[in-house]
Amino acid sequence: MSDIEVVRHPRARSMRLSIDPASGRVRLTIPKRGSERAALKWAAGQHDWIEARRAELPLPRPFVPGAVVPVFGESLRLVHDGAARRSVKRTTTTLVCGGPADAFGGRIERWLRSEARRVLEAETLALADSAGITVTSVSVGDPRSRWGSCSSSGAIRYSWRLILAPPFVLQSTVAHELAHRRHMNHGPDFHALERDLLGADPVQARQWLRAHGASLHWFGRSSAGAG
Structure with a gap:
């Protein structure tokens, strides 16, 4: 094999x-x-x-016309309009994209990555500022095994797929990574600061990710082992 x-x-x-x-x-x-x-x-x-x-794996969720994608708590239907601009346009209920049909999925994913960075950067910097925590940069990638990471230099990196999760999950991940700016471990002081930053117990977000996190990796894919 x-x-x-x-x-x-x-x-x-x-x-x-x-x-x-x-x-x-x-x-x-x-x-x-x-x-x-x-x-x-x-x-x-x-x-x-x-x-x-x-x-038993989650079903693939390719970015094709007619598919519905969750974006920071909102369900948006994907629409291909050959007469529309190639750049993705968001309406109240849709993401509309023009250009060649075979490039549709790639454009949708690039838009989602950009939106993820915008939202995560805004959420991170706002919470960091209110808590007096220094962050040097915020970026996104597509790791398989973690939702966020924080370096000792203050650079925080997230999975762009958090934009597909409910807002409380994204916000809990932000609080988790910011707590690492003061405690590069998972000890009692870290967990206390994480709860304080979030203003709630993060257990619900952790439970959601354990139950549904793997399914986020199947958005934009057409089959097992692809993408």
Whole structure:
């Protein structure tokens, strides 16, 4: 199977298969000195298990005309209008984009990334200013394993896909990263500051991300392992 990612783990005692819920990619973990050839042969015999687990993954949500996309708490329908400008225009209920149909999905994603950066930068700087916290930069990317990160220099980076989550989830992530500006750990002082910055218990946002976070990675994709 050519789509299996083989990972050698120093503490692994046996072979183990898992499916990345954010990408659908198969991961084969083997002991540090295990035989990769033997492990791949074993994995090839687990086809039914792999397909069953993939069937449980979130459904792909490609950016195509007619699709509905959540944007910071609002549901917006995607519209392709060949006579409209190529740049994306937001109305009360839609995102309208012109130009060639085969470029539609890419333009929608670029708009969403730009909107994510705008909203996250505004939310971050406003909260940082009110709390007297210094932030040197705010940017967005598309990491698979984290929703935000904060460096010791004050640079904060988020997943652009937070714009697809409910506002309280995005705002909780902002409070989480800002709390790291004073506490680069997850100790009691960090959690106390996180709650204070958010003005609420962040547990609800964490629970939402555990339950629904993987599904955000399937927006803009047409199939498992694509995109």
